[in-house]
Amino acid sequence: MGRGFELPQLAPDVERVDAARNRELILCAARRLFQERGAGCVSMDEVAGAAGVGKGTLFRRFGSRASLAAAVLSEHERALQEGFIRGEPPLGPGAPARERLIAFGEAMLDMLEVHSELILSAETGPARFAHPAYAVHRLHVALLLGEADPACDAELLADTLLAALGAELFVYLRKVRGMSLARVKAGWGQLVGEVVVQREPTGVG
Template sequence: MTHHDSSGPQSVSPEPLELLRTPPPKERADAARNRAAVLEAAARLFAERGVEAVSMDQVAAAAGVGKGTLFRRFGDKSGLAAALLDARERVLQEQVLHGPPPLGPGADPAERLDAFLDAYFDYLLEHLDLVRMSETATPGARYRIGAYRFWHRHLAILLGSAPDPDQTAHALLAALAADHVAALLPELGEPRMRAGLRRL
Protein backbone atom coordinates (compact mmCIF):
# COMPACT_ATOMS: atom_id res chain seq x y z
CA MET A 1 0.00 0.00 0.00
CA THR A 2 1.28 3.45 -0.83
CA HIS A 3 1.83 5.71 2.14
CA HIS A 4 0.91 9.37 1.91
CA ASP A 5 1.88 12.32 4.05
CA SER A 6 -1.30 13.56 5.71
CA SER A 7 0.24 16.82 6.93
CA GLY A 8 -1.58 18.99 4.42
CA PRO A 9 -2.22 19.81 0.77
CA GLN A 10 0.19 18.43 -1.76
CA SER A 11 0.95 19.33 -5.32
CA VAL A 12 0.24 16.39 -7.59
CA SER A 13 2.13 15.97 -10.85
CA PRO A 14 0.60 14.15 -13.84
CA GLU A 15 3.85 12.44 -14.88
CA PRO A 16 3.55 9.41 -12.51
CA LEU A 17 0.51 8.09 -14.40
CA GLU A 18 2.66 6.84 -17.29
CA LEU A 19 5.13 5.30 -14.85
CA LEU A 20 2.34 3.45 -13.05
CA ARG A 21 1.21 1.82 -16.31
CA THR A 22 4.21 -0.39 -17.02
CA PRO A 23 4.06 -2.97 -19.81
CA PRO A 24 4.13 -6.63 -18.82
CA PRO A 25 7.58 -8.27 -18.87
CA LYS A 26 8.65 -10.38 -21.86
CA GLU A 27 7.99 -14.13 -21.51
CA ARG A 28 9.52 -17.30 -22.91
CA ALA A 29 7.35 -18.85 -25.62
CA ASP A 30 6.30 -21.86 -23.52
CA ALA A 31 5.52 -19.67 -20.52
CA ALA A 32 3.46 -17.36 -22.74
CA ARG A 33 1.52 -20.35 -24.14
CA ASN A 34 0.84 -21.67 -20.63
CA ARG A 35 -0.26 -18.24 -19.46
CA ALA A 36 -2.64 -17.84 -22.42
CA ALA A 37 -4.06 -21.34 -21.86
CA VAL A 38 -4.64 -20.63 -18.16
CA LEU A 39 -6.31 -17.26 -18.79
CA GLU A 40 -8.51 -18.71 -21.53
CA ALA A 41 -9.56 -21.64 -19.31
CA ALA A 42 -10.18 -19.39 -16.31
CA ALA A 43 -12.26 -16.91 -18.33
CA ARG A 44 -14.37 -19.76 -19.74
CA LEU A 45 -14.88 -21.50 -16.38
CA PHE A 46 -15.64 -18.25 -14.55
CA ALA A 47 -18.21 -17.31 -17.22
CA GLU A 48 -19.84 -20.77 -17.12
CA ARG A 49 -19.86 -21.41 -13.36
CA GLY A 50 -19.18 -18.10 -11.62
CA VAL A 51 -15.94 -17.01 -10.00
CA GLU A 52 -16.72 -18.41 -6.55
CA ALA A 53 -17.56 -21.91 -7.85
CA VAL A 54 -14.29 -22.46 -9.72
CA SER A 55 -11.19 -23.83 -7.98
CA MET A 56 -7.57 -23.35 -9.00
CA ASP A 57 -7.37 -27.14 -9.49
CA GLN A 58 -10.20 -26.95 -12.04
CA VAL A 59 -8.46 -24.12 -13.89
CA ALA A 60 -5.17 -26.05 -14.00
CA ALA A 61 -6.91 -29.17 -15.34
CA ALA A 62 -8.85 -27.23 -17.98
CA ALA A 63 -5.67 -25.43 -19.10
CA GLY A 64 -3.61 -28.60 -19.21
CA VAL A 65 -0.95 -27.30 -16.83
CA GLY A 66 0.24 -28.55 -13.46
CA LYS A 67 -1.09 -27.04 -10.27
CA GLY A 68 2.43 -25.97 -9.34
CA THR A 69 2.76 -24.00 -12.57
CA LEU A 70 -0.53 -22.26 -11.91
CA PHE A 71 0.26 -21.35 -8.31
CA ARG A 72 3.81 -20.23 -9.12
CA ARG A 73 2.55 -17.99 -11.89
CA PHE A 74 -0.57 -16.47 -10.30
CA GLY A 75 -0.25 -17.17 -6.56
CA ASP A 76 -3.93 -17.63 -5.85
CA LYS A 77 -7.33 -17.02 -7.38
CA SER A 78 -7.09 -13.29 -6.74
CA GLY A 79 -3.85 -13.20 -8.75
CA LEU A 80 -5.59 -15.07 -11.54
CA ALA A 81 -8.50 -12.61 -11.45
CA ALA A 82 -6.08 -9.66 -11.53
CA ALA A 83 -4.34 -11.14 -14.58
CA LEU A 84 -7.67 -11.57 -16.37
CA LEU A 85 -8.57 -7.96 -15.60
CA ASP A 86 -5.20 -6.57 -16.69
CA ALA A 87 -6.02 -6.17 -20.40
CA ARG A 88 -9.41 -4.64 -19.61
CA GLU A 89 -7.85 -2.18 -17.16
CA ARG A 90 -5.21 -1.18 -19.69
CA VAL A 91 -7.91 -0.18 -22.18
CA LEU A 92 -9.43 2.19 -19.62
CA GLN A 93 -5.99 3.47 -18.60
CA GLU A 94 -5.16 4.19 -22.25
CA GLN A 95 -8.41 6.16 -22.61
CA VAL A 96 -7.53 8.17 -19.48
CA LEU A 97 -4.02 8.92 -20.72
CA HIS A 98 -4.55 9.45 -24.45
CA GLY A 99 -8.25 9.18 -25.30
CA PRO A 100 -10.62 11.95 -26.29
CA PRO A 101 -11.99 14.31 -23.65
CA PRO A 102 -13.69 14.36 -21.26
CA LEU A 103 -12.26 10.98 -20.14
CA GLY A 104 -8.92 11.77 -21.76
CA PRO A 105 -6.89 15.00 -21.55
CA GLY A 106 -8.27 18.33 -22.69
CA ALA A 107 -11.38 18.78 -20.56
CA ASP A 108 -11.97 20.61 -17.29
CA PRO A 109 -10.88 18.50 -14.26
CA ALA A 110 -14.47 18.34 -12.94
CA GLU A 111 -15.70 17.00 -16.29
CA ARG A 112 -12.86 14.49 -16.42
CA LEU A 113 -13.69 13.37 -12.89
CA ASP A 114 -17.35 12.73 -13.79
CA ALA A 115 -16.29 10.92 -16.98
CA PHE A 116 -13.85 8.72 -15.05
CA LEU A 117 -16.42 7.82 -12.38
CA ASP A 118 -18.91 6.81 -15.09
CA ALA A 119 -16.33 4.84 -17.08
CA TYR A 120 -14.93 3.05 -14.03
CA PHE A 121 -18.41 2.23 -12.72
CA ASP A 122 -19.28 0.74 -16.14
CA TYR A 123 -16.07 -1.32 -16.08
CA LEU A 124 -16.79 -2.44 -12.51
CA LEU A 125 -20.35 -3.55 -13.26
CA GLU A 126 -19.18 -5.51 -16.32
CA HIS A 127 -16.52 -7.41 -14.33
CA LEU A 128 -17.87 -7.18 -10.77
CA ASP A 129 -17.18 -10.77 -9.66
CA LEU A 130 -13.63 -10.75 -11.01
CA VAL A 131 -12.79 -7.35 -9.53
CA ARG A 132 -14.28 -8.42 -6.22
CA MET A 133 -12.16 -11.58 -6.21
CA SER A 134 -8.99 -9.65 -7.06
CA GLU A 135 -9.67 -7.10 -4.31
CA THR A 136 -10.78 -9.36 -1.45
CA ALA A 137 -9.00 -12.73 -1.63
CA THR A 138 -6.41 -11.62 0.91
CA PRO A 139 -6.49 -8.71 3.40
CA GLY A 140 -5.43 -5.49 1.71
CA ALA A 141 -5.23 -7.07 -1.76
CA ARG A 142 -7.02 -4.14 -3.37
CA TYR A 143 -4.33 -1.68 -2.33
CA ARG A 144 -1.49 -3.83 -3.67
CA ILE A 145 -2.93 -3.93 -7.20
CA GLY A 146 -1.02 -1.65 -9.56
CA ALA A 147 -4.24 -0.45 -11.14
CA TYR A 148 -5.41 0.93 -7.78
CA ARG A 149 -2.33 3.15 -7.62
CA PHE A 150 -3.02 4.32 -11.18
CA TRP A 151 -6.67 5.18 -10.46
CA HIS A 152 -5.69 6.89 -7.20
CA ARG A 153 -3.01 9.04 -8.84
CA HIS A 154 -5.37 10.01 -11.66
CA LEU A 155 -8.08 11.10 -9.21
CA ALA A 156 -5.57 12.95 -7.02
CA ILE A 157 -4.41 14.92 -10.07
CA LEU A 158 -8.00 15.82 -11.00
CA LEU A 159 -8.70 16.79 -7.38
CA GLY A 160 -5.60 18.99 -7.20
CA SER A 161 -7.54 21.99 -5.91
CA ALA A 162 -9.06 20.03 -2.99
CA PRO A 163 -7.56 20.56 0.48
CA ASP A 164 -6.13 16.99 0.53
CA PRO A 165 -6.35 15.44 -2.96
CA ASP A 166 -4.67 12.15 -1.92
CA GLN A 167 -7.14 11.45 0.88
CA THR A 168 -10.11 12.56 -1.21
CA ALA A 169 -9.05 10.24 -4.03
CA HIS A 170 -8.89 7.30 -1.58
CA ALA A 171 -12.35 8.22 -0.26
CA LEU A 172 -13.82 8.23 -3.78
CA LEU A 173 -12.20 4.90 -4.59
CA ALA A 174 -13.60 3.43 -1.36
CA ALA A 175 -17.08 4.01 -2.80
CA LEU A 176 -15.96 2.03 -5.87
CA ALA A 177 -14.70 -1.02 -3.97
CA ALA A 178 -16.19 -4.09 -5.65
CA ASP A 179 -17.34 -5.66 -2.36
CA HIS A 180 -19.11 -2.42 -1.41
CA VAL A 181 -20.77 -2.07 -4.82
CA ALA A 182 -21.83 -5.74 -4.91
CA ALA A 183 -23.41 -5.46 -1.45
CA LEU A 184 -25.35 -2.26 -2.14
CA LEU A 185 -26.30 -2.69 -5.80
CA PRO A 186 -29.37 -4.90 -5.16
CA GLU A 187 -30.73 -2.43 -2.61
CA LEU A 188 -29.85 0.90 -4.23
CA GLY A 189 -29.73 0.07 -7.94
CA GLU A 190 -27.31 1.30 -10.58
CA PRO A 191 -28.77 4.79 -11.26
CA ARG A 192 -28.88 5.71 -7.57
CA MET A 193 -25.34 4.48 -6.96
CA ARG A 194 -24.04 6.32 -10.01
CA ALA A 195 -25.73 9.55 -8.89
CA GLY A 196 -24.26 9.10 -5.40
CA LEU A 197 -20.75 8.86 -6.84
CA ARG A 198 -21.26 12.14 -8.64
CA ARG A 199 -22.39 13.81 -5.40
CA LEU A 200 -19.29 12.60 -3.56
Protein backbone atom coordinates (compact mmCIF):
# COMPACT_ATOMS: atom_id res chain seq x y z
CA MET A 1 0.00 0.00 0.00
CA GLY A 2 1.07 3.51 -0.62
CA ARG A 3 3.09 2.52 -3.67
CA GLY A 4 0.50 3.73 -6.17
CA PHE A 5 -0.77 1.56 -8.96
CA GLU A 6 0.76 -1.83 -9.37
CA LEU A 7 -0.11 -4.29 -12.11
CA PRO A 8 0.04 -7.58 -10.27
CA GLN A 9 0.33 -9.59 -13.48
CA LEU A 10 1.66 -8.07 -16.65
CA ALA A 11 0.11 -10.56 -19.00
CA PRO A 12 -3.44 -11.50 -18.00
CA ASP A 13 -4.01 -13.40 -21.23
CA VAL A 14 -1.32 -16.04 -20.93
CA GLU A 15 -2.55 -19.55 -20.29
CA ARG A 16 -1.49 -21.26 -17.11
CA VAL A 17 0.53 -24.39 -17.75
CA ASP A 18 -2.01 -26.71 -16.17
CA ALA A 19 -4.71 -25.14 -18.30
CA ALA A 20 -2.68 -25.66 -21.47
CA ARG A 21 -1.90 -29.23 -20.47
CA ASN A 22 -5.57 -29.98 -19.84
CA ARG A 23 -6.62 -28.42 -23.14
CA GLU A 24 -4.26 -30.79 -24.96
CA LEU A 25 -5.45 -33.76 -22.91
CA ILE A 26 -9.06 -32.94 -23.73
CA LEU A 27 -8.43 -32.40 -27.44
CA CYS A 28 -6.46 -35.62 -27.66
CA ALA A 29 -9.13 -37.63 -25.85
CA ALA A 30 -11.90 -36.09 -27.95
CA ARG A 31 -10.08 -36.82 -31.21
CA ARG A 32 -9.58 -40.43 -30.19
CA LEU A 33 -13.11 -41.04 -28.92
CA PHE A 34 -14.76 -39.28 -31.86
CA GLN A 35 -12.77 -41.38 -34.29
CA GLU A 36 -13.30 -44.63 -32.40
CA ARG A 37 -17.03 -44.48 -31.81
CA GLY A 38 -18.39 -41.68 -33.94
CA ALA A 39 -18.92 -38.15 -32.74
CA GLY A 40 -22.61 -38.70 -32.05
CA CYS A 41 -22.00 -41.57 -29.63
CA VAL A 42 -19.64 -39.84 -27.22
CA SER A 43 -20.94 -37.88 -24.27
CA MET A 44 -19.13 -34.92 -22.78
CA ASP A 45 -18.75 -36.83 -19.50
CA GLU A 46 -16.91 -39.54 -21.38
CA VAL A 47 -14.56 -37.03 -22.97
CA ALA A 48 -13.86 -35.49 -19.57
CA GLY A 49 -13.30 -38.92 -18.03
CA ALA A 50 -11.01 -40.08 -20.82
CA ALA A 51 -9.01 -36.88 -20.56
CA GLY A 52 -8.73 -37.29 -16.80
CA VAL A 53 -10.27 -33.89 -16.05
CA GLY A 54 -13.51 -32.76 -14.49
CA LYS A 55 -16.56 -31.71 -16.40
CA GLY A 56 -16.20 -28.09 -15.35
CA THR A 57 -12.75 -27.94 -16.88
CA LEU A 58 -14.01 -29.34 -20.16
CA PHE A 59 -16.78 -26.77 -20.41
CA ARG A 60 -14.62 -23.83 -19.36
CA ARG A 61 -12.11 -24.62 -22.12
CA PHE A 62 -14.65 -25.42 -24.84
CA GLY A 63 -17.92 -23.73 -23.96
CA SER A 64 -20.15 -26.31 -25.63
CA ARG A 65 -20.25 -29.62 -27.41
CA ALA A 66 -20.39 -27.84 -30.75
CA SER A 67 -17.31 -25.81 -29.88
CA LEU A 68 -15.38 -28.91 -28.91
CA ALA A 69 -16.22 -30.53 -32.21
CA ALA A 70 -15.18 -27.35 -34.01
CA ALA A 71 -11.87 -27.34 -32.17
CA VAL A 72 -11.21 -30.95 -33.19
CA LEU A 73 -12.05 -29.98 -36.76
CA SER A 74 -9.94 -26.86 -36.73
CA GLU A 75 -6.85 -28.32 -38.33
CA HIS A 76 -8.80 -29.65 -41.30
CA GLU A 77 -10.62 -26.35 -41.51
CA ARG A 78 -7.32 -24.50 -41.46
CA ALA A 79 -6.02 -26.66 -44.28
CA LEU A 80 -9.12 -25.86 -46.32
CA GLN A 81 -8.71 -22.15 -45.70
CA GLU A 82 -5.03 -22.31 -46.64
CA GLY A 83 -6.13 -23.97 -49.85
CA PHE A 84 -8.51 -21.30 -51.04
CA ILE A 85 -6.58 -18.33 -49.66
CA ARG A 86 -3.00 -19.13 -50.63
CA GLY A 87 -3.18 -22.45 -52.49
CA GLU A 88 -2.88 -23.42 -56.11
CA PRO A 89 -5.59 -22.65 -58.66
CA PRO A 90 -8.34 -23.47 -59.27
CA LEU A 91 -8.99 -23.49 -55.51
CA GLY A 92 -6.55 -20.70 -54.76
CA PRO A 93 -6.06 -17.33 -56.44
CA GLY A 94 -5.38 -17.19 -60.16
CA ALA A 95 -8.36 -19.01 -61.62
CA PRO A 96 -11.63 -17.34 -62.76
CA ALA A 97 -14.16 -16.81 -59.99
CA ARG A 98 -16.47 -19.42 -61.41
CA GLU A 99 -13.83 -22.15 -61.32
CA ARG A 100 -12.73 -21.10 -57.87
CA LEU A 101 -16.27 -21.33 -56.56
CA ILE A 102 -16.71 -24.78 -58.01
CA ALA A 103 -13.40 -25.91 -56.54
CA PHE A 104 -14.31 -24.42 -53.17
CA GLY A 105 -17.58 -26.33 -53.04
CA GLU A 106 -15.89 -29.55 -54.06
CA ALA A 107 -13.29 -29.11 -51.36
CA MET A 108 -16.05 -28.54 -48.81
CA LEU A 109 -17.87 -31.63 -50.05
CA ASP A 110 -14.67 -33.65 -49.79
CA MET A 111 -14.29 -32.56 -46.19
CA LEU A 112 -17.94 -33.41 -45.51
CA GLU A 113 -17.45 -36.84 -47.04
CA VAL A 114 -14.71 -37.63 -44.53
CA HIS A 115 -15.87 -35.73 -41.44
CA SER A 116 -19.62 -35.43 -41.88
CA GLU A 117 -20.45 -36.80 -38.46
CA LEU A 118 -18.03 -34.50 -36.70
CA ILE A 119 -19.20 -31.51 -38.70
CA LEU A 120 -22.78 -32.39 -37.84
CA SER A 121 -21.86 -32.23 -34.16
CA ALA A 122 -20.24 -28.86 -34.70
CA GLU A 123 -23.22 -27.44 -36.62
CA THR A 124 -25.98 -28.59 -34.31
CA GLY A 125 -28.76 -26.05 -34.27
CA PRO A 126 -27.93 -22.48 -35.29
CA ALA A 127 -24.30 -22.99 -34.25
CA ARG A 128 -23.12 -23.11 -37.85
CA PHE A 129 -23.63 -19.44 -38.48
CA ALA A 130 -21.90 -18.50 -35.24
CA HIS A 131 -18.64 -20.30 -36.05
CA PRO A 132 -15.82 -18.04 -37.23
CA ALA A 133 -15.19 -20.52 -40.03
CA TYR A 134 -18.60 -19.75 -41.47
CA ALA A 135 -17.76 -16.06 -41.64
CA VAL A 136 -14.58 -16.90 -43.53
CA HIS A 137 -16.44 -19.08 -46.00
CA ARG A 138 -19.12 -16.47 -46.50
CA LEU A 139 -16.58 -13.73 -47.12
CA HIS A 140 -14.69 -15.89 -49.60
CA VAL A 141 -17.82 -16.83 -51.55
CA ALA A 142 -19.17 -13.28 -51.45
CA LEU A 143 -15.90 -11.89 -52.83
CA LEU A 144 -15.87 -14.39 -55.67
CA LEU A 145 -19.51 -13.69 -56.47
CA GLY A 146 -18.92 -9.95 -56.47
CA GLU A 147 -15.96 -10.44 -58.75
CA ALA A 148 -17.97 -12.56 -61.16
CA ASP A 149 -21.07 -10.39 -61.19
CA PRO A 150 -20.88 -7.00 -59.49
CA ALA A 151 -24.60 -6.49 -60.04
CA CYS A 152 -25.77 -9.42 -57.92
CA ASP A 153 -26.54 -9.39 -54.20
CA ALA A 154 -23.32 -11.18 -53.29
CA GLU A 155 -23.83 -10.95 -49.52
CA LEU A 156 -27.13 -12.76 -49.66
CA LEU A 157 -26.24 -15.13 -52.45
CA ALA A 158 -23.17 -16.28 -50.53
CA ASP A 159 -25.28 -17.46 -47.61
CA THR A 160 -27.72 -19.05 -50.01
CA LEU A 161 -25.04 -21.00 -51.84
CA LEU A 162 -23.40 -22.07 -48.60
CA ALA A 163 -26.74 -23.52 -47.52
CA ALA A 164 -26.27 -26.04 -50.32
CA LEU A 165 -23.06 -27.17 -48.58
CA GLY A 166 -24.61 -27.69 -45.15
CA ALA A 167 -23.77 -30.86 -43.27
CA GLU A 168 -27.35 -31.86 -42.58
CA LEU A 169 -28.27 -31.57 -46.24
CA PHE A 170 -25.14 -33.46 -47.26
CA VAL A 171 -25.83 -36.36 -44.91
CA TYR A 172 -29.42 -36.48 -46.08
CA LEU A 173 -28.41 -36.59 -49.74
CA ARG A 174 -25.71 -39.21 -49.21
CA LYS A 175 -27.27 -41.48 -46.58
CA VAL A 176 -31.01 -41.12 -47.03
CA ARG A 177 -31.31 -40.34 -50.72
CA GLY A 178 -28.29 -42.48 -51.52
CA MET A 179 -26.72 -40.08 -53.98
CA SER A 180 -23.06 -40.48 -54.87
CA LEU A 181 -20.47 -37.92 -53.93
CA ALA A 182 -19.80 -37.35 -57.63
CA ARG A 183 -23.45 -36.57 -58.22
CA VAL A 184 -23.57 -34.07 -55.38
CA LYS A 185 -20.43 -32.44 -56.71
CA ALA A 186 -21.91 -32.30 -60.19
CA GLY A 187 -25.02 -30.67 -58.76
CA TRP A 188 -22.88 -28.02 -57.09
CA GLY A 189 -21.06 -27.38 -60.33
CA GLN A 190 -24.35 -27.03 -62.19
CA LEU A 191 -25.71 -24.65 -59.57
CA VAL A 192 -22.64 -22.44 -59.58
CA GLY A 193 -22.44 -22.58 -63.34
CA GLU A 194 -25.96 -21.25 -63.67
CA VAL A 195 -25.72 -18.66 -60.94
CA VAL A 196 -22.37 -17.25 -61.97
CA VAL A 197 -22.57 -15.73 -65.39
CA GLN A 198 -20.02 -17.16 -67.76
CA ARG A 199 -17.90 -14.35 -69.04
CA GLU A 200 -14.62 -13.97 -70.88
CA PRO A 201 -11.62 -13.17 -68.69
CA THR A 202 -11.14 -9.40 -68.78
CA GLY A 203 -7.45 -9.49 -68.05
CA VAL A 204 -5.64 -8.66 -64.82
CA GLY A 205 -5.94 -4.89 -64.71
